[in-house]
Amino acid sequence: MKREIDPPYDLWPGIRSRIQARRRWRVVGSVFGLAAAAAIAFVIVRQTTPRASITQITPTVVRAIVDSADASSDARVEQELVEELELRRGELRPETEAAVRASLQTIDSAITELRAEMARRPNDPALAQLLAEAYSHKVDLMKLLANAS
Amino acid sequence: MIALALLLILQPPIERRQALTPGAGVKIFMPAGRVHLIGWDKDTLVVRGTVARGSTFYYGAYRGGVKVSVDPDSGSATLDVYVPRSSIVSIKAVTADIDATDLSGWFYGVSSRIHLGGTVRNLEAESISGDVTIAVTAPWVRARTGQGRLTLGGQVADVSATSINGAIDVTTGQLERARVSTVNGNVRFAGDPGSQGLVDIDDYAGQVDLTLGAHMGGQCDITSVFGEIVSEIPSVRPVAGTSGRGQTLALSVGRGTAHVTVRTFKGGVRVRGP
Numbered sequence: 182m183k184r185e186i187d188p189p190y191d192l193w194p195g196i197r198s199r200i201q202a203r204r205r206w207r208v209v210g211s212v213f214g215l216a217a218a219a220a221i222a223f224v225i226v227r228q229t230t231p232r233a234s235i236t237q238i239t240p241t242v243v244r245a246i247v248d249s250a251d252a253s254s255d256a257r258v259e260q261e262l263v264e265e266l267e268l269r270r271g272e273l274r275p276e277t278e279a280a281v282r283a284s285l286q287t288i289d290s291a292i293t294e295l296r297a298e299m300a301r302r303p304n305d306p307a308l309a310q311l312l313a314e315a316y317s318h319k320v321d322l323m324k325l326l327a328n329a330s
Numbered sequence: 331m332i333a334l335a336l337l338l339i340l341q342p343p344i345e346r347r348q349a350l351t352p353g354a355g356v357k358i359f360m361p362a363g364r365v366h367l368i369g370w371d372k373d374t375l376v377v378r379g380t381v382a383r384g385s386t387f388y389y390g391a392y393r394g395g396v397k398v399s400v401d402p403d404s405g406s407a408t409l410d411v412y413v414p415r416s417s418i419v420s421i422k423a424v425t426a427d428i429d430a431t432d433l434s435g436w437f438y439g440v441s442s443r444i445h446l447g448g449t450v451r452n453l454e455a456e457s458i459s460g461d462v463t464i465a466v467t468a469p470w471v472r473a474r475t476g477q478g479r480l481t482l483g484g485q486v487a488d489v490s491a492t493s494i495n496g497a498i499d500v501t502t503g504q505l506e507r508a509r510v511s512t513v514n515g516n517v518r519f520a521g522d523p524g525s526q527g528l529v530d531i532d533d534y535a536g537q538v539d540l541t542l543g544a545h546m547g548g549q550c551d552i553t554s555v556f557g558e559i560v561s562e563i564p565s566v567r568p569v570a571g572t573s574g575r576g577q578t579l580a581l582s583v584g585r586g587t588a589h590v591t592v593r594t595f596k597g598g599v600r601v602r603g604p
Contacts, residue, residue, distance in 0.1 A: 233547065233584030235603055237566040240551055240580035274424070277440050280459045284476045284494040291513050291534045295595065298555065302573055307553040307593045314511045314532045318494055321474055325458050328422065329440050 255292070255316050262323045269329070277329060284322050291315045346377045348391035352416040355395040356435075361424040362406035369415040369432030369448060379409035434468075447484075461496075480515075489521075497536070503543075505529065512536055516597075522546060525586025536597045540590070544604040547586025552579040552601060554594045562602040 262285060266278065273281075295312040302308060350356075350373060358365065363382065375396050381387045385405030390397045400407045403424065413419060419435030421428060423442040430437065432448030441459040449467045456462075458476040465481075470488035473480055475496040482491055483501045489508040491498050493515045500510055501520045505527040510517055516536040522543030523529050531538060542550065552559055552568070559568035559577040568579040579601065592599055 233604070235542070235563050235565050235581055235583045238549065238580045238582045240553070240578045241549070274440070277458060280441075280477050284458075287494055287513050291595070295534070298595075305555070305573075308555060308595075311532055311534060311555075311593055311595050315513065315534065318492065318511070318513055321492060322476065322494065325456055325474065325476060328438050328456065329458060 255319065258316070258319050258323060259289075262319065262326065265323065265326055269326070273329060281322065281326055281329075285319070288315055288319050288322065292319075343380050344377065344387055346389050346391070347374055348396055349374045349393060350396065350414050350417060351393045352414070354393065354414070354417050356411075356413050356417045356419045357395070357397045358411070358419070358421040359399040359423075360405075360407060360409065360421065360426045360428075361400060361403050362426050363400070363408050364427045365407075365409045365411065365421065365423070365429070367411045367413055367419060367421070367428070367430040367433050369417075369430075369450075370412050371415060372412070373414050374412075375414065375417070376412040377409060378411075379407055382406040441478075482521075523548070523588040523590060525584070525588055527588045529588075529590040531590070531592045533593070533597050534595045536594075538592055538594055538597060538599045540592060540599065540601045542583055542590075542602070542604050546588055546590075546604070547584035548582070548588030548590070550579075550581050550583065550590040550592075550601070552577075552592040552599050554578075554597070554599055556596040557594050557598040560598065560600045562600065566601075 266281060270278065292312065292315045295308060295315060299308050299312060356375060377389065377398060381400060382405070385407060386401045387407065388399040388401060413433055415432055419430070419433045421437050423439040425441050426439065428437055428439060428442055428444045430446050432450065434451040434453060437444050437446060437455045439457045439460050442457055443460045444455050444457055444462045446453060446455060446464045447466055451468065452470050453464065453466060453468055454472045455464060456474045457478050459478055461479045462473050462475055463481045464471060464473055465483040467485045471482065471486045472490045473482060475493045477494065478496045480491055480493050480496055481499045482489060485504045486502045487504065487506045489500065489502055489505060491500060491510045493512045495514045496512070497516045498510055498512055499518045500508065503522045505521050505523045507527065508521060508523070508529040510519060510530070511532045513534045514536050517531055517533050518539045519531055520541040521529065522545050524545050525547035555576045557576065559579050561567055561579060566579060566581045568577040571578055
């Protein structure tokens, strides 16, 4: 048996591969560690951030913005709308005229129902507001029609 | 062959330019086709595009304003119009689709689809039967449709959105004042009034879907004369109306003076938390 053994010609490639393998594990470990820490922090922040509390309260009187002139002017607006439609019958495309007439019918049936309910509950502010809105839709429709030609 | 066919159908391309004073008016009448308006920082208006055969392109301009018109009433064109941002646009269409970015003014179509975006000073958009889509940053916006769908997003302080049968979809943030009103259209409101805004939603027969804003602080009152209110918030439940019919629901959320009011006649209301 030899008393001495010559070292391999080049030790460095083996040493380098072992060092690099260790480094790779360290990097992977660090990334996993950071990700886990971030996830834990996110959960904690989410749980501790106060969310606005929502509680039931007694309904306040619903604000109603009703103009008493609305009802009295509705008949006039209706008349003007119908006249405008007749006047523009030749100018409007059939589908436009049909859309306007359908819209007018929708508003009128809403007004009829709202008025009937208002007769039963004259002091209901929500009904009053919805009725005022219906009148205002008719005025809007007239403006839309006026611009259509 | 396609190029030859296009040459037969279309007239030669047009191009016009005019330097404008700040705040100049830009008036456009465009029955059919498509118009794309782009607000830019230059002081010159540029119109480019093509006009369909049988249609006539009219153009009048001076430093204080420009008028563009395509005649007759059935005339059609495809136009790209570059407009100084400070100008006030007034455009009227029948079926032509309107697309505008960074421009203030009035946009009207009979059955046009209107799409508006960018940052503007104020906007008014109307269509009888076409859809209107607005996603702008602006102090105020007025939008109105008859049958068409109305979609509003972006950041707007003062909003008015109304329709007759068209659905209304509002996701606007930084609201100080909002009025949403329709006769039969469904409403989806997910706008945010913050801690001071006032929101009124009135719907005669459509369904209302209300999502409370993430930054809302204040109160919410919901009344349905005949409809049903559904709360997806576990801590609040609707109660029967005072007359024994319909339902009401009132809730307080966070801190603030914002107030959201919903009224329906026979349509239902669904409310959910942020």
